[in-house]
Amino acid sequence: MIEEIHRTFWGHVRRIFLRGIVLIIPLGLTYWFFQALLNGIDGVFSPILTDVIGRHVPGLGFLTMLALIFIVGLLTRNLAGRLLFNAVENLLQQIPFVRSVYSAIKDLVNAFNVGGKGQAFRRVIMFEYPRKGLYCLGFVTNESHYAGPPAVGLYHVYIPNPPNPTSGVLCLVPKEEAIELDITVEDGVKLVLSGGIVSPDILRRQKEVQS
Numbered sequence: 001m002i003e004e005i006h007r008t009f010w011g012h013v014r015r016i017f018l019r020g021i022v023l024i025i026p027l028g029l030t031y032w033f034f035q036a037l038l039n040g041i042d043g044v045f046s047p048i049l050t051d052v053i054g055r056h057v058p059g060l061g062f063l064t065m066l067a068l069i070f071i072v073g074l075l076t077r078n079l080a081g082r083l084l085f086n087a088v089e090n091l092l093q094q095i096p097f098v099r100s101v102y103s104a105i106k107d108l109v110n111a112f113n114v115g116g117k118g119q120a121f122r123r124v125i126m127f128e129y130p131r132k133g134l135y136c137l138g139f140v141t142n143e144s145h146y147a148g149p150p151a152v153g154l155y156h157v158y159i160p161n162p163p164n165p166t167s168g169v170l171c172l173v174p175k176e177e178a179i180e181l182d183i184t185v186e187d188g189v190k191l192v193l194s195g196g197i198v199s200p201d202i203l204r205r206q207k208e209v210q211s
């Protein structure tokens with residue numbers, strides 16, 4: 001009897017401790033990420049501002065970065081600002097190594113710009129990969145046709161590698177082999193970035209729109 005009570009007590013302690021871990025770890029990682037981000041941004045502008053005003057003000061570099069982002073966004077709302085930005089972008093595109101890095105980063109940002117006009121991820125699909133019987137989740141980025149024979153409609157599917165979505169695999173998937181899932185791109189991104197932890201209990205096929 002005493003041994004059973006002892007087991008039950010430690011079982012409750014273990015469950016409470018695990019529940020605490022589930023809550024603390026995401027908060028801690030979020031704090032660590034934003035602390036590193038803020039310190040990194042603050043470290044770029046703080047030395048310049050310290051020389052200008054003669055003293056160090058914590059967080060001022062980050063606020064300056066926010067103001068700069070806002071000003072750039074404001075400038076691109078008019079024709080002159082867009083022309084200036086396009087000129088800078090065209091200049092970067094002329095530099096071989098810089099061009100590759102800039103284009104990759106820009107495409108990645110647009111890909112995860114859920115709901116934006118430049119969104120590269122169109123829908124979430126599931127298909128058998130890397131062999132029959134195993135299913136993989138990917139994001140449709142484009143469509144094309146293989147002339148054949150036989151002629152086949154293809155989805156261009158990007159498969160991110162969790163937890164780092166900047167690296168992944170591109171597959172050309174026949175449309176008849178793709179299962180379009182009834183989840184949003186945002187939910188698909190969460191599923192991938194969490195390594196499958198943040199996932200709906202049931203994955204359903206997207207219903208076809210009746211014409």
